[in-house]
Amino acid sequence: MKKLIAVLMALCMLVSAVCLFASCDKKDENTLVMATNAAFPPYEYKDGDKIVGIDAEIAAAIADKLGMKLEIVDVDFGAVLTGVAEGKYDMGMAGITVTDKRKESMDFSNTYATGIQVIIVNDGSPIATLDDLWNFDENGDPVSLKNPDIKIGVQQDTTGDIYSSSAIKDWGFNDLNEDESIKTDRVIRYKTGAEAVAALKSGKVDCVIIDNEPAKSFVAANEGIHILAGDNEYAVEDYAICVDKGNTELLDKINKALDELKADGTIDGIINKYIPKDGGAQ
């Protein structure tokens, strides 16, 4: 009996010690925790063990304005969104596109950049133009796949994924979702864009749909692939910072800082540093 009590007490001590350690890690009021997915050049990527890129620098400038310490957490893209919506992180900044569906679960700041979805294919691919990939409707919006055997590689949970996954309907994105012809198994979802590109190069998928700036980085870093030429303007997107739904206090501060940074040219400076003008920043 004594032994049992001793063991129980030891367990209690262990548990309380663990709790103590866990609570030590509690959020510091003066730290701004930003969640990102550091595999999305030039917006955020790893340079050595540091996370750099447009979002990282803008976030640092915002934290500076707010007089807070910036802490960047690198997680999967989907975890950025869920983590912010669940209140685990203060804000998410990962080239996040504002969509109606996302607005239901989180609040977005003012836009600080825009992107478009582009398509990367292998050199010599049978997909030579957008018309080889999509059937378009009378408005010029893509509505279905030309060839049902085509496999599309995307980064999971990004707009490229949402956009391609039409079997599950009504994500508030566009008409593409109304069409059943692209089944879910035509869309192969990878954790990062780089993995999707690796799969494209070995022929596992026929094309990769991703935002244009990361696409340019991937094409520059890999031989034998190129971005499909053509008018992709149907998918222009606004990038913004997201915070937990209802956290207007932080959102107002971020918006104020963003406006000031825009006005004094800091944001343009950062964007131009990573995206040279002749590269055709959108």
Added chain:
Amino acid sequence: MESIQAWFADLAADFRLNFIDGAMWKWLVQGLRNTLVITLFALLLGVVLGVVVAAVRSSYDKNREAMALHKGFGYYLFTFINGICKLYLTVIRGTPVMVQLLIMYFIIFASSRNDILIATIAFGINSGAYVAEILRGGIMSIDNGQFEAGRSLGFNYVRTMIYIIIPQVFKSVLPTLCNEFIVLLKETSIAGYVGVMDLTKAGDLIRGRTFSAFMPLIAVALIYLVLVVVLTALVGVLERSLRKNER
């Protein structure tokens, strides 16, 4: 009372958001199907590989001394095959299954587009190594007197194995094998990393669409739990029926 009602209403709304709206439960069904397919065929492949490797390894260990007396061609061939089996066990047990899966996907079967097949092969080869060692342990644990009894009854080595040793081995390794199958089932949850739509990935996708973590994760956890409980129950029935002759 009202707060409890509100809580249930919240839960129901959460449930609708995560599974009913946009028919996202279909993803779970598709994921469950793929998980079951991968597990089942990986299990078959693992058992076949395991039986072959265990047979080679234990036969070699049991007969090495006898064969070493007159070192013929068979002895060297057997030593070579045994060496390959050992290499297989070392490599598979010495590297994480996640790495093996990525190697299979991006290097060995780089040009294949059948992702589920690749995942099945990767998990099957992985599981085979563990099954082999479980079986070998079972075979080696049978008292040598059983072999001697078989041989003195006029059975040769193979017949002794089939009629006397294997039935005893099967019974004693069943709980450990069941354990390995449970591990295999849960290990398939990493298949999502190579784009395979398994159960975990399905939950992941729902989470990425609804931005709520609770429902999809709990649902996926419950489905795995039910699968393992059913699997355990089935093995339990088998164990009991095998024990009938002991009464």
